[in-house]
Structures are given as structure tokens and as C-alpha cells.
Amino acid sequence: MAKGAKTPKPEELSKIDYSPPKTRWMETPVEFKPGTFCYGARPKYLEEVDFPNPREWASADEDWKLPENWKEIVLEGMKDRLGKYRSFQLFMDICVRCGACADKCHFYIGSGDPKNMPVLRAELMRSVYRKYFTSGGKLLGKYAGARELTYEVFKEWWYYYYQCTECRRCSVFCPYGIDQAEITIMGRELFNLLGCNTDWIAGPVANCYHKGNHLGLEPHTIQSNIEMMCDDIEEITGIRIEPSFNRKGAEILFVTPSGDLFGLPGVYTCMGYLMLFHELGLDYTWSTYASEGGNFGFFTSNEMAKRLHYKIYAEAKRLGVKYIIGGECGHMWRLIHQYLDTWHGPADFMEVPRSPITGTVFENAKATKMVHVTEFTADLIRHGKLKLDPSRNDHLKITFHDSCNTSRGMGIFEEPRYIIQNVVNHFYEMPEDTIREKTFCCGSGSGLNAGENMELRMRGGFPRANAVRHVHEKYGVNMLANICAIDRAALPTLMQYWVPEVDVCGVHELVGNALVMTGETERTMDLRLEPLPGKEDTEEEDE
Amino acid sequence: MPTIEFGGKTIEVDEEGYLQNLDDWTPELASYMAEQDGQELTQEHWDIINFLRDYYNKYQIAPMIKILVKEIKKNMGPEKGNTKYLYQLFPDGPAKQACRYAGLPKPTGCV
Numbered sequence: 138m139a140k141g142a143k144t145p146k147p148e149e150l151s152k153i154d155y156s157p158p159k160t161r162w163m164e165t166p167v168e169f170k171p172g173t174f175c176y177g178a179r180p181k182y183l184e185e186v187d188f189p190n191p192r193e194w195a196s197a198d199e200d201w202k203l204p205e206n207w208k209e210i211v212l213e214g215m216k217d218r219l220g221k222y223r224s225f226q227l228f229m230d231i232c233v234r235c236g237a238c239a240d241k242c243h244f245y246i247g248s249g250d251p252k253n254m255p256v257l258r259a260e261l262m263r264s265v266y267r268k269y270f271t272s273g274g275k276l277l278g279k280y281a282g283a284r285e286l287t288y289e290v291f292k293e294w295w296y297y298y299y300q301c302t303e304c305r306r307c308s309v310f311c312p313y314g315i316d317q318a319e320i321t322i323m324g325r326e327l328f329n330l331l332g333c334n335t336d337w338i339a340g341p342v343a344n345c346y347h348k349g350n351h352l353g354l355e356p357h358t359i360q361s362n363i364e365m366m367c368d369d370i371e372e373i374t375g376i377r378i379e380p381s382f383n384r385k386g387a388e389i390l391f392v393t394p395s396g397d398l399f400g401l402p403g404v405y406t407c408m409g410y411l412m413l414f415h416e417l418g419l420d421y422t423w424s425t426y427a428s429e430g431g432n433f434g435f436f437t438s439n440e441m442a443k444r445l446h447y448k449i450y451a452e453a454k455r456l457g458v459k460y461i462i463g464g465e466c467g468h469m470w471r472l473i474h475q476y477l478d479t480w481h482g483p484a485d486f487m488e489v490p491r492s493p494i495t496g497t498v499f500e501n502a503k504a505t506k507m508v509h510v511t512e513f514t515a516d517l518i519r520h521g522k523l524k525l526d527p528s529r530n531d532h533l534k535i536t537f538h539d540s541c542n543t544s545r546g547m548g549i550f551e552e553p554r555y556i557i558q559n560v561v562n563h564f565y566e567m568p569e570d571t572i573r574e575k576t577f578c579c580g581s582g583s584g585l586n587a588g589e590n591m592e593l594r595m596r597g598g599f600p601r602a603n604a605v606r607h608v609h610e611k612y613g614v615n616m617l618a619n620i621c622a623i624d625r626a627a628l629p630t631l632m633q634y635w636v637p638e639v640d641v642c643g644v645h646e647l648v649g650n651a652l653v654m655t656g657e658t659e660r661t662m663d664l665r666l667e668p669l670p671g672k673e674d675t676e677e678e679d680e
Numbered sequence: 681m682p683t684i685e686f687g688g689k690t691i692e693v694d695e696e697g698y699l700q701n702l703d704d705w706t707p708e709l710a711s712y713m714a715e716q717d718g719q720e721l722t723q724e725h726w727d728i729i730n731f732l733r734d735y736y737n738k739y740q741i742a743p744m745i746k747i748l749v750k751e752i753k754k755n756m757g758p759e760k761g762n763t764k765y766l767y768q769l770f771p772d773g774p775a776k777q778a779c780r781y782a783g784l785p786k787p788t789g790c791v
Contacts, residue, residue, distance in 0.1 A: 176695050193681050195695070336694075352787055358739040365747055399744050399787070589695065 142171035144591045147635060151599070155249040162257060163264070163284055167293035169197050172592030173248075174296060175585070177201075178339035183332055185343040186441065190332030196295070201288075203331050208286055212269055214330045215323075219270065224319045229266045231313050232259060238307035238317070243578050244300050247596030252297050255307035255317040261294055262320060295333055298324035300593060302585055303436075304541035304578035321583075326438045334437055337587035341433040345445050349428045350395035356382075356425035362398050363423065366408045369666065375658035378415045380423055383456065387422035388493065390453050393464025393510075394430040394622035397643075403625045405664045406465055406643025409652075413514065413645065416523075416654050417494055421462070427452035430469040431622060436584040443480050446472060450484055453506075460490035461507040465643050467582065467621035470509060471546030478504050495520040509543075511552040511620055511644060518559045524653035529660060530561040532670040533616040535647070536608045537566070538601065538628065539576035540621035550574075553620050553644050560651035565612040571604035581627035594627065595634050602635035609639055617641050686712050698779070698786050705733075705783030713781055721781070725769055727756070732782040742779050742787060 144150075158165045180191035192202045204210065219226045238255040240246065245253040252258060260282070267274030267283035274283030284290065303318035328334065341351035348355065354362070360382055367378045381387065393410065397403040414421055427449040434441035453461055463469060477484075487506040490499040497516045499508045517523050535557055543549040550573050557564050571577050580597025608614040617628055617639050628641040649664050661672040681700070684691045686709055692700040697713070699705060710729060714721045721729070731751055735743045743751070745763065753761020763774075770777040779786065 179694075353741060355740050358741055361739065362744060362747075365744075365750070369746075399741075401745060404744065404746060 142589065142592065144172060144595060144634075147595075150592070150595060153247065153249045153596075157251045162251065162260075163279070165252075166289060167296050169292075169296060170592075171197075173300070173590055173596075174593070175299060175335035175337050175587045175590050178332070178334035178336050182336070182339035182343040183334065186346050186444075188329060188332060188334070188339075188437075188441075192332065194332075196335075201292070201331075201333065203288075203291075203333075207291070207331055210330050211286060211291065211327050214327045215266065216270070218323050218326065219266075222319070222323070224316065225323050228259065228315050228320055229263055229270075232256060232263070232315055233313075235312065237310045237312060238315075241307050241310045242317075243302075243304070243306070243580055243600045244593075244597045247580070247599040248300075248593075252293075253300060255311075255315075258297050258301060259315070259317055259320050261290075261297060262324060265290065294324050295328055298328070299335060299585065299590075300597075302541070302578045302580065302582035302597065304582055305545045306541070306575065306578065309545065309574050322435075322439075325436060329437050329441075335584065335587070338433050338436045338584035341584075342437055342441060342445070345429050345433065349424075349426045349448060350398075351429055351431060351433055352395045352399050354395055354398060354428060356428075359398055359423070359425045359428055362404075363407070363411070366404060366411060369664070370408055370412060373660065373662050373664065373666070374412070374654055376415070376654055376656060378411055380411060380414075381421075382423050382425055384422035385456050387420055387456060388459050389419060389421040390427070390449075390456060390458040390461045391421050391423060391464065392427055392430050392449050392461060394466040394469065395428055396431075396622035396626055397464060398428070400622075400626055402629070402640075402642050402646065402665075403622055405646040405649070406625065407645075408664050409643065409645030409647070409649030410464060410510065412649045412652055412654060413523075416652060417517070419493070422456065422458070424452045424456070430464055430466040432469060432472055433584055435468055435472060439476075442472065442476070446477070447481060449507075450481065453484070454486055459488045460502070461487070462490075462510055462513055463507050464510050465620040465622065465645060467540040467542035467623055468546075469542075470549070471542040473505050473507050474547040492516055494522050509547075509549060509552070511549065511556060514645070514648060515552040515555045518556060525560055525651045526653050527560050527562050527651050529650045529663065529669055530647055531563070532663075533561060533642075533647070534563040534565065534612060534614045535561050535616050535618050536564070536605065536614045537572070537644075538579070538605075538617055538619040538624060539572055539574075540619055540624055541576060541578050541582060543620055544576050545574055548574075549620070553618070556644055556648060557618060560647045563612075565608050565614055567604040567608050571600070577601040577604065579621075579624050579627045579631060581631075582623050586623055586627045591630075595631065598627070598631040599635065601628075602631050605632065605639055606636045609636055615639055618644050618647060620644050684709075684713070694786075696776075696780070696786065699783045702783050702785070710781045710783070717777075725778075725781075728752070728766070728769065728774070728778055729782045732778060732784060736782070736784050742775065742784050745775060748774060 177194045177196045183191035264284045265286045273281040298321045301321040305318045308316040344353035397407040434445040483504040484506045490508045577600040581594045632639045691704045766774040
């Protein structure tokens with residue numbers, strides 16, 4: 138059992154051994170190392186969403202309690218998906234093993250395990266594909282790079298496809314554009330046919346299905362949490378904000394990941410949204426039903442992602458809003474941008490988003506009717522609609538982490554940077570090869586942000602942390618800004634481990650600090666209730 | 681499924697020792713869980729555990745840490761209303777350790 142797996146100290150962990158094992162990869166058995174994999178899904182979570190084979194099992198167990206015909210199920214599942222997803226068929230066929238991807242994966246860089254090279258991670262499945270779906274593989278077997286699907290092979294898939302965060306960095310470097318995420322996604326679909334999910338993913342999926350969000354926050358809990366944030370905002374600004382919930386007829390529905398409604402530092406980001414929307418007098422509402430921007434269903438199967446996803450649109454329809462603004466979330470945006478239209482067709486019951494403040498029409502959101510909050514805010518700043526005092530962030534030296542999904546999944550590079558440059562005075566970029574479309578993953582995305590796989594997370598996050606360390610040492614950077622809730626949950630732990638001098642925040646926390654609000658009292662505290670630079674003494678005198 | 685033997689009963693817990701069935705909780709069990717960690721529960725610990733349980737009954741989730749800190753500040757004064765105080769009482773972190781003793785499940789998702 139993985140319990141008690143101690144994460145090695147950074148000094149130990151950074152001694153990464155890149156020498157490959159002596160045996161050939163097909164002959165190297167998978168070893169489940171404690172600290173590098175997640176607990177198996179509890180049966181109740183699978184039952185709640187009608188996933189197959191709910192049972193008590195542990196991923197470190199010998200016997201995974203698979204149905205007798207498990208192999209048929211997997212192969213049938215593969216066949217079905219090869220026919221359904223052209224990307225999957227293509228990526229099974231076209232790799233020329235040039236190796237361009239090999240050293241681009243954060244998990245390979247952090248672990249030195251060759252099976253974490255995207256080319257080999259894909260080969261784990263391609264070898265089985267060849268055996269059962271190509272004539273060459275059927276005839277020549279191993280000589281054609283084909284192998285049988287065995288229990289061991291299935292476990293090997295599981296181990297390595299939960300060591301891929303579907304970040305798609307490798308695809309940027311592949312001359313063919315082969316996207317390992319697509320292969321990992323298919324792998325996870327196949328695991329779910331046999332009930333082999335992780336608990337950390339299955340729990341949020343079940344919660345989201347029943348309560349509308351991953352954390353399982355009840356409507357009155359959401360309301361109470363937001364009211365508590367409003368108490369803090371009142372303490373900081375003297376202004377009482379009274380947001381509305383589930384309000385029919387509002388112009389805009391606002392949806393953010395539930396992490397922003399519960400965890401730190403997400404809550405500070407959420408306070409930033411609240412302050413901004415209040416200052417604008419925006420006619421918007423929160424929903425306690427569509428209370429999750431993220432979608433852990435995407436980490437189980439496309440069907441499940443689709444089931445969870447549409448609640449946002451169903452709620453938009455019910456409330457009769459004109460369009461939706463979405464908060465700082467990662468994979469939410471990949472789904473909106475790349476899947477929604479295929480799944481459900483254009484959301485024609487709404488209008489093309491138009492900023493009521495600037496008149497800007499967001500043509501890019503014509504089909505989805507959902508605007509990213511950084512697009513919305515960047516546009517406000519561009520039109521000079523916000524009064525900002527960046528000196529309130531002078532205690533912070535900021536760098537920006539591009540989240541995999543918003544950068545590679547939808548190309549949001551400029552908007553968050555434009556906002557940051559207008560709300561802070563000290564902004565420094567990390568090295569070119571580690572940002573924008575080449576950004577390094579936080580190491581915990583795609584549902585890997587559990588506790589029991591901490592060593593894996595620290596290894597996978599090492600390249601990102603290394604780049605942060607660089608700007609910390611060179612420029613004194615002490616704050617890592619981002620626009621993703623998994624980042625806000627995962628990066629604080631990563632920073633504490635590798636670069637403890639650096640803290641983590643969402644972009645709208647910085648906006649909230651800098652925003653000069655109508656009728657506010659003199660600010661002496663930032664959104665974390667810490668004294669502002671130069672106001673430390675005033676605080677004490679007041680007391 | 682891991683279990684704890686206590687008071688002549690077999691109690692189901694998850695891999696990290698959180699109760700599977702919240703109804704299995706008793707104050708004696710909480711003391712026993714703490715004892716297993718080499719910790720004795722004082723009145724200060726109980727104040728927090730009781731608050732967590734009351735909050736859970738009302739909201740069906742553990743309170744966010746800000747709410748917990750605020751509550752302590754209100755009831756026990758500003759010198760204790762900080763995360764440092766909570767970590768002194770529960771070295772593994774209030775969200776994890778205190779929730780486990782209080783019989784609450786561990787939050788999941790983007791947290």
C-alpha cells in the first residue's frame with residue numbers, strides 16, 4: 138500500500154538517473170513505486186455515475202478484480218475508438234520514432250524513466266494496436282514491434298497513463314504533431330471500461346454529477362463562502378458587495394472552478410472577480426448549480442465529460458442570460474474551445490458576447506458564447522475603463538505560468554500578460570522555452586493533484602519549478618501568477634518543495650489589489666489581509 | 681479496505697485513515713485515532729473538532745481554512761486566529777489531521 142510513502146528531499150530527488158534499464162523495454166516489467174501512483178477509485182463513486190465494475194480494489198494489489206473477459210472488453214473498446222476518433226487511429230499509425238519528443242516531457246525530465254518519453258509512452262499502446270489491428274503485427278509479432286495484451290501490459294498502461302498530465306507539450310515538438318494527450322485520453326477511456334479509475338478523479342466526477350461541482354459544495358455552502366469573501370472585501374475596501382445567485386434575467390452567467398470557492402489561494406482570485414464585477418456594475422449572476430468550470434469527467438471518458446459539461450449551458454438557458462463569462466480555469470477552456478461545438482453544436486439560444494462596458498464583440502466566442510475572464514478584463518484595460526494603482530502590488534515580483542490548457546489548448550498568451558503588466562510594476566518572464574506554447578506543466582494536471590502520488594508530482598513539476606527558481610535568483614521573483622485552478626492548488630506545494638521563497642496567485646487577485654474602487658476607503662491591506670507596502674506601520678498605529 | 685479495530689467494532693477507513701462512514705464517529709474514537717498518532721487531545725483540539733463537526737452538519741463539507749481561522753479568532757481571540765496556531769495543534773495540517781479526527785471526509789478536486 139502506498140500509505141506512508143515518504144517523499145524524498147529535493148536534494149535526493151534532483152539526482153535523476155537518465156541511464157536506461159539494461160533490459161529492452163518490452164522485457165522491463167512495470168514497478169509500482171509508492172509515491173508515484175494514485176489510489177484506485179472507491180466503488181461508491183463509480184456506482185454514482187454508472188461506471189462499470191465498481192469494487193473494492195487497490196492499485197498496488199496483485200489482483201485488480203477485473204471481469205473475466207477483460208481483454209475482450211479492452212480490445213473491443215480499442216476497436217470502437219479507432220473507428221470513432223481519427224486522431225487515435227492516426228497517432229497509432231504515423232510515428233517515425235525521430236525522438237524529438239523524448240526529452241520534452243516533464244515526467245521524463247523529472248524521472249529519467251524512458252517509458253515517460255512520449256514516444257515510448259505511446260509505444261506501450263501502439264505495440265498492442267499492431268498485434269491486434271495490423272497485418273504486419275499479426276504476422277510478425279515482436280519483429281514488427283507488436284506484443285500481446287497481458288495483465289502486466291494493462292497495468293503498465295495504467296501506471297504510465299496516470300503519469301501523463303495530457304499537457305501536450307510533446308505535440309508542439311513532434312514534426313507530425315502527434316498528441317500524446319489523445320493517446321492517454323484513450324488509455325483512460327479503456328481503464329474506465331473496467332472500473333480502473335483513480336479515487337482522486339472518480340470522487341470529483343461523482344460530486345460534480347450530483348452537486349454541480351467537484352468539491353461537492355452545496356448551494357448554501359457556496360453562498361456562505363462567497364459572503365465570507367465579501368466580508369473580507371468590506372474589511373479591505375469599506376465596500377459591501379452583494380452578489381446575486383441563480384438570478385433569472387441577468388445578462389451574464391459567471392462560472393469558475395469550484396477551487397476558487399474553497400481553496401487558497403483560489404479564494405483571493407475569486408475576491409478579485411467579485412470586486413471587478415461590482416465596480417463595473419455588471420449585470421451578472423453566480424449559479425449554485427452550474428458551480429464548476431472544470432470537468433474531471435474529461436479525465437475519465439469523453440462521454441462522461443459531455444455529461445458533466447452541459448450543465449453550464451443548461452443553466453444559462455434556464456436563467457435566460459445573454460452569454461457566459463468563465464473564470465481562471467485550465468481544462469475547462471480546452472473543453473469549451475475544442476470540444477463543446479462538436480458535442481452540442483453552437484449555443485444558439487444565447488447572443489454573441491458583447492462587453493456592456495466597452496462594446497467589444499467577442500467574435501472568437503461566437504459559437505461557444507463563453508468569454509474568458511482575462512479576455513474580458515484585458516479589453517476593459519485596453520479601453521481605459523479601469524482605474525488601477527499597480528503600486529499596491531509593489532511587494533510582489535511576478536512571473537507568469539502559462540497553463541497547458543489555456544496556452545496549447547486555446548492560445549491565450551497575451552491577455553493575462555497584458556493584464557499583469559497593467560496591475561503590477563515588476564513582471565519578469567521565465568526563459569523562452571518554458572513559457573507560452575512551450576510552457577512546462579505544473580506536474581499535477583489531468584487529475585493527478587492527489588496526495589499519495591506526491592513524489593511523482595514533485596518530479597513532474599521539477600522543470601517548471603526550475604524555471605521559477607531561475608527568475609527568483611535572477612530578479613527576485615516571489616510570486617507565480619497563473620490562470621488555472623489546478624495550478625493554484627498544485628503549484629503552492631511544488632513551490633514549497635523546490636522554491637519555497639515563491640508564492641502562488643491568480644491573475645485576478647492582482648487585479649483586485651490594484652483596482653481603485655469607487656468610494657473605497659484607503660487601502661492598507663491586500664486581498665490576503667496582509668499590510669500593503671508602506672502601510673505596515675499605519676496598521677500597528679491603528680491598533 | 682483498511683480498518684480500525686475499536687470498542688469491539690471494525691471500522692472502515694480509507695487508505696489515509698479517514699472514516700468511510702461518518703456515523704461511525706464517536707469522541708472516544710477521535711481520541712483513539714489521535715493516540716495512535718502519539719497525540720493527546722486537549723480542550724483546544726476539541727474546540728476545533730467540535731466546530732468542524734458542527735460546520736459539517738450544516739454545510740456537508742469541511743470549512744475552508746479562512747472560515748476556521750475566523751471562527752477561532754472570534755471565539756478565542758486574535759492571538760489564536762491564525763494558521764500558525766492551527767498547525768501547532770495539528771502538525772499535519774488542520775485540513776487533513778483535524779478533519780480526520782473529526783470524522784470528516786477529505787475534500788477533492790482543484791484543492
